[in-house]
Amino acid sequence: MSWCCLPRAKKQQHNLYSHKQQEILHSNTSISGISAEKNIRLFSYAQLRSATDNFNHNNKVGRGGFGTVYKGTLPNKQDVAVKVLFAESRQGIREFLIEIDVISNVKHPNLVELIGCCVEADNRILVYECLENSSLDRALLGSTSDPPNFTWSVRSSICIGVARGLAYLHEDIKLYSIILNVELV
Numbered sequence: 001m002s003w004c005c006l007p008r009a010k011k012q013q014h015n016l017y018s019h020k021q022q023e024i025l026h027s028n029t030s031i032s033g034i035s036a037e038k039n040i041r042l043f044s045y046a047q048l049r050s051a052t053d054n055f056n057h058n059n060k061v062g063r064g065g066f067g068t069v070y071k072g073t074l075p076n077k078q079d080v081a082v083k084v085l086f087a088e089s090r091q092g093i094r095e096f097l098i099e100i101d102v103i104s105n106v107k108h109p110n111l112v113e114l115i116g117c118c119v120e121a122d123n124r125i126l127v128y129e130c131l132e133n134s135s136l137d138r139a140l141l142g143s144t145s146d147p148p149n150f151t152w153s154v155r156s157s158i159c160i161g162v163a164r165g166l167a168y169l170h171e172d173i174k175l176y177s178i179i180l181n182v183e184l185v
Protein backbone atom coordinates (compact mmCIF):
# COMPACT_ATOMS: atom_id res chain seq x y z
CA MET A 1 0.00 0.00 0.00
CA SER A 2 2.50 2.58 1.07
CA TRP A 3 4.71 1.65 -1.83
CA CYS A 4 1.90 2.47 -4.24
CA CYS A 5 0.89 5.72 -2.61
CA LEU A 6 4.29 7.26 -2.08
CA PRO A 7 5.40 7.66 -5.68
CA ARG A 8 1.96 8.98 -6.51
CA ALA A 9 2.07 11.57 -3.74
CA LYS A 10 5.52 12.59 -4.87
CA LYS A 11 4.35 12.93 -8.45
CA GLN A 12 1.42 15.12 -7.36
CA GLN A 13 3.71 17.29 -5.30
CA HIS A 14 6.02 17.67 -8.24
CA ASN A 15 3.15 18.60 -10.53
CA LEU A 16 1.83 21.18 -8.08
CA TYR A 17 5.26 22.69 -7.65
CA SER A 18 5.95 22.99 -11.33
CA HIS A 19 2.46 24.36 -11.89
CA LYS A 20 3.10 27.10 -9.34
CA GLN A 21 6.49 27.80 -10.87
CA GLN A 22 4.84 28.08 -14.25
CA GLU A 23 2.24 30.46 -12.86
CA ILE A 24 4.94 32.67 -11.35
CA LEU A 25 6.94 32.60 -14.57
CA HIS A 26 3.82 33.34 -16.58
CA SER A 27 2.72 36.11 -14.20
CA ASN A 28 6.17 37.72 -14.21
CA THR A 29 5.92 37.88 -17.97
CA SER A 30 2.38 39.25 -17.68
CA ILE A 31 3.38 41.83 -15.05
CA SER A 32 6.21 43.09 -17.25
CA GLY A 33 3.86 43.10 -20.23
CA ILE A 34 1.16 45.05 -18.40
CA SER A 35 3.62 47.42 -16.79
CA ALA A 36 5.32 48.20 -20.11
CA GLU A 37 2.08 48.50 -22.05
CA LYS A 38 0.16 50.54 -19.47
CA ASN A 39 3.05 52.48 -18.04
CA ILE A 40 2.52 50.91 -14.63
CA ARG A 41 5.60 50.88 -12.46
CA LEU A 42 6.64 47.67 -10.76
CA PHE A 43 7.88 48.26 -7.24
CA SER A 44 9.78 45.84 -5.08
CA TYR A 45 8.56 45.25 -1.55
CA ALA A 46 11.82 46.78 -0.26
CA GLN A 47 11.21 50.00 -2.23
CA LEU A 48 7.72 50.43 -0.76
CA ARG A 49 8.91 49.48 2.72
CA SER A 50 11.53 52.18 2.47
CA ALA A 51 9.05 54.73 1.00
CA THR A 52 6.65 54.24 3.93
CA ASP A 53 9.32 53.96 6.62
CA ASN A 54 8.60 50.28 7.09
CA PHE A 55 4.82 50.81 6.81
CA ASN A 56 5.06 53.01 9.85
CA HIS A 57 1.81 53.51 11.75
CA ASN A 58 2.40 57.29 11.62
CA ASN A 59 2.21 57.11 7.83
CA LYS A 60 -1.15 55.35 7.83
CA VAL A 61 -3.69 57.58 6.07
CA GLY A 62 -6.67 55.29 5.94
CA ARG A 63 -8.18 51.88 5.77
CA GLY A 64 -10.59 50.59 3.16
CA GLY A 65 -12.55 47.42 2.76
CA PHE A 66 -9.61 45.62 1.17
CA GLY A 67 -6.50 47.12 2.61
CA THR A 68 -4.58 49.67 4.64
CA VAL A 69 -3.32 52.84 2.97
CA TYR A 70 0.01 54.46 3.87
CA LYS A 71 1.53 57.67 2.66
CA GLY A 72 4.95 57.10 1.17
CA THR A 73 7.64 59.16 -0.48
CA LEU A 74 9.66 57.79 -3.38
CA PRO A 75 13.36 58.59 -3.77
CA ASN A 76 12.44 61.22 -6.41
CA LYS A 77 10.39 62.93 -3.61
CA GLN A 78 7.06 62.03 -5.21
CA ASP A 79 4.39 61.34 -2.59
CA VAL A 80 2.35 58.20 -3.14
CA ALA A 81 -0.51 56.34 -1.45
CA VAL A 82 0.51 52.75 -0.84
CA LYS A 83 -2.41 50.36 -0.39
CA VAL A 84 -1.42 47.06 1.20
CA LEU A 85 -4.17 44.53 0.57
CA PHE A 86 -5.31 42.49 3.56
CA ALA A 87 -4.14 38.89 3.58
CA GLU A 88 -7.74 37.65 3.34
CA SER A 89 -8.46 39.81 0.31
CA ARG A 90 -5.25 38.96 -1.50
CA GLN A 91 -6.05 37.26 -4.74
CA GLY A 92 -3.98 34.91 -6.75
CA ILE A 93 -1.42 36.52 -9.00
CA ARG A 94 -3.57 36.06 -12.06
CA GLU A 95 -6.66 37.75 -10.56
CA PHE A 96 -4.51 40.58 -9.21
CA LEU A 97 -3.03 41.13 -12.67
CA ILE A 98 -6.46 41.25 -14.25
CA GLU A 99 -7.46 43.87 -11.70
CA ILE A 100 -4.30 45.89 -12.36
CA ASP A 101 -5.05 45.69 -16.05
CA VAL A 102 -8.58 47.00 -15.48
CA ILE A 103 -7.59 49.77 -13.04
CA SER A 104 -4.73 50.91 -15.27
CA ASN A 105 -7.25 51.67 -18.03
CA VAL A 106 -9.05 54.10 -15.75
CA LYS A 107 -7.54 57.47 -16.48
CA HIS A 108 -9.58 60.55 -15.72
CA PRO A 109 -8.78 63.87 -14.01
CA ASN A 110 -11.39 63.13 -11.32
CA LEU A 111 -10.22 59.60 -10.55
CA VAL A 112 -7.13 58.68 -8.58
CA GLU A 113 -4.44 57.34 -10.85
CA LEU A 114 -2.72 54.02 -10.32
CA ILE A 115 1.03 54.50 -10.55
CA GLY A 116 2.28 51.03 -9.88
CA CYS A 117 2.05 47.82 -7.95
CA CYS A 118 4.06 45.27 -6.09
CA VAL A 119 3.57 41.53 -6.37
CA GLU A 120 6.20 39.86 -4.29
CA ALA A 121 5.71 36.60 -2.41
CA ASP A 122 2.25 36.93 -0.82
CA ASN A 123 2.25 40.72 -0.92
CA ARG A 124 -0.23 42.52 -3.15
CA ILE A 125 0.26 46.28 -3.02
CA LEU A 126 -1.20 49.06 -5.14
CA VAL A 127 0.54 52.42 -5.48
CA TYR A 128 -1.57 55.45 -6.31
CA GLU A 129 -0.91 59.14 -6.74
CA CYS A 130 -1.25 60.73 -3.31
CA LEU A 131 -3.95 63.32 -2.78
CA GLU A 132 -3.15 66.08 -0.35
CA ASN A 133 -6.51 66.52 1.36
CA SER A 134 -8.36 63.95 3.39
CA SER A 135 -11.44 62.05 2.30
CA LEU A 136 -14.71 63.93 1.87
CA ASP A 137 -16.31 62.27 4.89
CA ARG A 138 -13.51 63.36 7.19
CA ALA A 139 -13.47 66.86 5.72
CA LEU A 140 -17.26 67.23 5.97
CA LEU A 141 -17.64 65.61 9.37
CA GLY A 142 -14.78 67.67 10.70
CA SER A 143 -12.49 64.96 12.03
CA THR A 144 -9.42 66.66 10.56
CA SER A 145 -7.55 69.18 12.65
CA ASP A 146 -7.47 71.68 9.80
CA PRO A 147 -10.73 71.38 7.82
CA PRO A 148 -10.78 72.87 4.32
CA ASN A 149 -12.87 75.96 3.76
CA PHE A 150 -16.04 74.53 2.23
CA THR A 151 -17.57 77.49 0.50
CA TRP A 152 -20.61 76.82 -1.69
CA SER A 153 -18.47 77.21 -4.76
CA VAL A 154 -16.03 74.56 -3.43
CA ARG A 155 -18.95 72.27 -2.58
CA SER A 156 -20.42 72.65 -6.02
CA SER A 157 -17.10 71.94 -7.76
CA ILE A 158 -16.65 68.81 -5.61
CA CYS A 159 -20.12 67.61 -6.67
CA ILE A 160 -19.32 68.27 -10.32
CA GLY A 161 -16.00 66.42 -9.98
CA VAL A 162 -17.72 63.42 -8.37
CA ALA A 163 -20.34 63.43 -11.10
CA ARG A 164 -17.69 63.57 -13.83
CA GLY A 165 -15.79 60.68 -12.29
CA LEU A 166 -18.96 58.62 -11.97
CA ALA A 167 -20.04 59.47 -15.50
CA TYR A 168 -16.67 58.29 -16.80
CA LEU A 169 -16.95 55.00 -14.91
CA HIS A 170 -20.56 54.48 -15.94
CA GLU A 171 -20.62 55.55 -19.53
CA ASP A 172 -24.29 54.74 -19.86
CA ILE A 173 -25.40 57.48 -17.46
CA LYS A 174 -27.72 59.56 -19.59
CA LEU A 175 -29.93 62.47 -18.64
CA TYR A 176 -32.97 60.31 -19.32
CA SER A 177 -31.70 57.78 -16.73
CA ILE A 178 -31.80 60.41 -14.00
CA ILE A 179 -35.30 60.73 -12.66
CA LEU A 180 -36.11 63.61 -10.36
CA ASN A 181 -38.48 63.33 -7.42
CA VAL A 182 -40.99 65.91 -6.30
CA GLU A 183 -38.25 67.89 -4.51
CA LEU A 184 -36.05 67.81 -7.62
CA VAL A 185 -33.38 65.61 -6.00
Ligand SMILES: Nc1ncnc2c1ncn2[C@@H]1O[C@H](COP(=O)(O)OP(=O)(O)OP(=O)(O)O)[C@@H](O)[C@H]1O
Nearest residue numbers: 061062063064065066067069081128129130131135
Ligand atom coordinates in the same frame (compact mmCIF):
# COMPACT_ATOMS: atom_id res chain seq x y z
N1 LIG B 1 -4.62 58.20 -3.23
C1 LIG B 1 -4.83 58.54 -1.96
N2 LIG B 1 -4.30 59.66 -1.45
C2 LIG B 1 -4.52 60.01 -0.17
N3 LIG B 1 -5.25 59.27 0.70
C3 LIG B 1 -5.80 58.15 0.26
C4 LIG B 1 -5.62 57.71 -1.09
N4 LIG B 1 -6.27 56.54 -1.26
C5 LIG B 1 -6.84 56.27 -0.10
N5 LIG B 1 -6.56 57.22 0.83
C6 LIG B 1 -7.03 57.24 2.23
O1 LIG B 1 -7.28 55.90 2.65
C7 LIG B 1 -8.68 55.74 2.95
C8 LIG B 1 -9.12 54.36 2.48
O2 LIG B 1 -8.98 54.33 1.08
P1 LIG B 1 -9.41 53.07 0.25
O3 LIG B 1 -9.18 53.32 -1.19
O4 LIG B 1 -8.74 51.86 0.82
O5 LIG B 1 -10.95 53.04 0.60
P2 LIG B 1 -12.13 52.20 0.00
O6 LIG B 1 -12.81 53.04 -1.01
O7 LIG B 1 -12.94 51.71 1.16
O8 LIG B 1 -11.40 51.05 -0.75
P3 LIG B 1 -11.75 49.52 -0.88
O9 LIG B 1 -13.08 49.26 -0.24
O10 LIG B 1 -11.70 49.31 -2.33
O11 LIG B 1 -10.61 48.83 -0.14
C9 LIG B 1 -9.37 56.90 2.23
O12 LIG B 1 -10.58 57.25 2.85
C10 LIG B 1 -8.34 58.01 2.34
O13 LIG B 1 -8.42 58.62 3.61
